[in-house]
Amino acid sequence: MSKRLKKRDSVHFWVPNLFEFKGGIQVYLCDILSTISYLQFQRNFLSNTDIVIIDKLDSDKPEVVSKANEFTGNFSFTFMGNVPRVLRTFAFSLKIIIASFRQRPDLILCGHLNFTPVAYLLHLLLGTPYWILVYGVDAWDIKHPLRRRALQAAKKVISISDYTRSRLVKEENLHPDKISLLPVTFNIERFQVKPKPTYLLNRHKLQENQPVVLTVARLADDEQYKGYDQVIQAMCLVRQKMPDVHYVLVGKGSDRPRVEQLIESLGLEDCVTLAGFVPDEEICDYYNLCDVFIMPSKGEGFGIVYLEALACGKPTIGGNQDGAIDALCRGELGILVDPDNVDEIASTLAEILQGKSTHPIIYQPKILRQRVDEIYGFNKFQSNLLRLLKETSFATP
Incomplete structure (x- = not known):
């Protein structure tokens, strides 16, 4: 025809x-x-x-x-x-x-x-x-x-x-x-700038003023490139400067037993929480629980989680070897680190948590939210x- x-x-x-x-x-x-x-x-x-x-x-x-x-x-x-x-x-x-x-x-x-x-x-x-x-x-x-x-x-x-x-x-x-x-x-209406939720502080036995680092990622054997191993290792260094720092890793998958062994081998059982699967209605609250969101991956096509964290006004760290470069607009919306450099990851986390970062908007939640909505x-x-x-x-x- x-x-x-x-x-x-x-x-x-x-x-x-x-x-x-x-x-x-x-x-x-x-x-x-x-x-x-x-x-x-x-x-x-x-x-x-x-x-x-x-x-x-x-x-x-x-x-x-x-x-x-x-x-x-x-x-x-x-x-x-x-x-x-x-x-x-x-x-x-x-x-x-x-x-x-x-x-x-x-x-x-x-x-x-x-x-x-x-x-x-x-x-x-x-x-x-x-x-x-x-x-x-x-x-x-x-x-x-x-x-x-x-x-x-x-x-x-x-x-x-x-x-x-x-x-x-x-x-x-x-x-x-x-x-x-x-x-x-992403649907920005699902993500709001809010105080740390009390029920999550209680669930994970955290204090309101305790510095919290967050990653949201599938714990799959074939997705170890997301960099949570490096963040766990970096906690050993960060806690030397901030003894009460706590890392919350949200996600489930086949890689969890290996991650648990890594945490145990580093003696970080009291410093790292594996939150497992989190329902959609709680995910915004987890972003608001943290003081810094980080996923130093090197195989991510883009990474919606970066946008979600930014919509909650959170300082955000990504890797400099994959699509996180786009998600964070080459550093305009967050900080890019070498995903294989544990020392750099640790120093960047400590710098942000101590309020010493010189990034122009990283401590301005409303501006972070506005910019990520305008762009994505x-x-x-x-x-x-x-x-x-x-x-x-x-x-x-």
């Missing part, structure tokens, strides 16, 4: 998952769908476009379908999570190929680099243009030859951080103009995505 006679446009959006697991990628993808929904109904943009979401890992459980139905727009969802795991990748690939041949989408959005070989194949066979969303380690030092070729053939690559963008330009020789930025966003709030995300979507050949505001 010719483009001229076609009644409706369509975008196929291939995603790893959206609802049954909530990590950074899943939240980001849902934010994209929420924005498209808003643009269709509030701005009459893409109102003649069907958004076909094909989800590899989520199943069609009633609670999942209910969450999908919360997106008001020209959306349709297909969930492949009911397929046995051993067959799921094949079934998912077959599904997206058949759907593309039947519906001939005007654009394919690849929600993960792993899907790009199929998009590249469809581009060769049907001429279908595709965009690729890239996050962090998924797009660093790519070895898979088909994924590298798919990157070169993509109509557009969308990166959540300038750090990942720069690495793709350098490592894959992509032209900078081919890679657009769409930084992550949902209104900014919507305008950034709208700008990108206007570049499609079929989009008409």
Whole structure:
């Protein structure tokens, strides 16, 4: 069917998952769908476009379908999570190929680099243009030859951080103009500047004036790059200057037994608290419990936790070797440290906790909150995505 006679446009959006697991990628993808929904109904943009979401890992459980139905727009969802795991990748690939041949989408959005070989194949066979969303380690030092070729053939690559963008330009020789930025966003209304919550002080046996350091991260075997080991080691040095300092590490995962052994080997049982899983309704209170938020990672694509801490007005420290550079605006919103340098981590923590930092806004909660909203709030995300979507050949505001 010719483009001229076609009644409706369509975008196929291939995603790893959206609802049954909530990590950074899943939240980001849902934010994209929420924005498209808003643009269709509030701005009459893409109102003649069907958004076909094909989800590899989520199943069609009633609670999942209910969450999908919360997106008001020209959306349709297909969930492949009911397929046995051993067959799921094949079934998912077959599904997206058949759907593309039947519906001939005007654009394919690849929600993960792993899907790009199929998009590249469809581009060769049907001429279908595709965009690729890239996050962090998924797009660093790519070895898979088909994924590298798919990157070169993509109509557009969308990166959540300038750090990942720069690495793709350098490592894959992509032209900078081919890679657009769409930084992550967050719901600032969930995070407020408040006093330290009494119930958490009581729960963890802390004093109101006791200096508290916080990290929020999954304790997974494959996410040790988040730097909590280095913070634990730094506590040995910080407590020499501030004996009552306390480190609270929020998060659960398979790495916890090893972390517990590290704490014990350093004799820090009275200095470090592993808070485990924290429900969403308490996470803001944990940010407000601390005096400094730190995650000196070296493999983070961006790091929403930095934005959440800043929205609570907290001095924030990140690593200088990954997407934290973007989240903290190259040091405008916080302090960047060498994630492998325990001495530097310790001295930076002590300096901030002792009120000696010379950073211009780190002790100004209202300004930190205002700036992070201006740069990464949902209104900014919507305008950034709208700008990108206007570049499609079929989009008409």
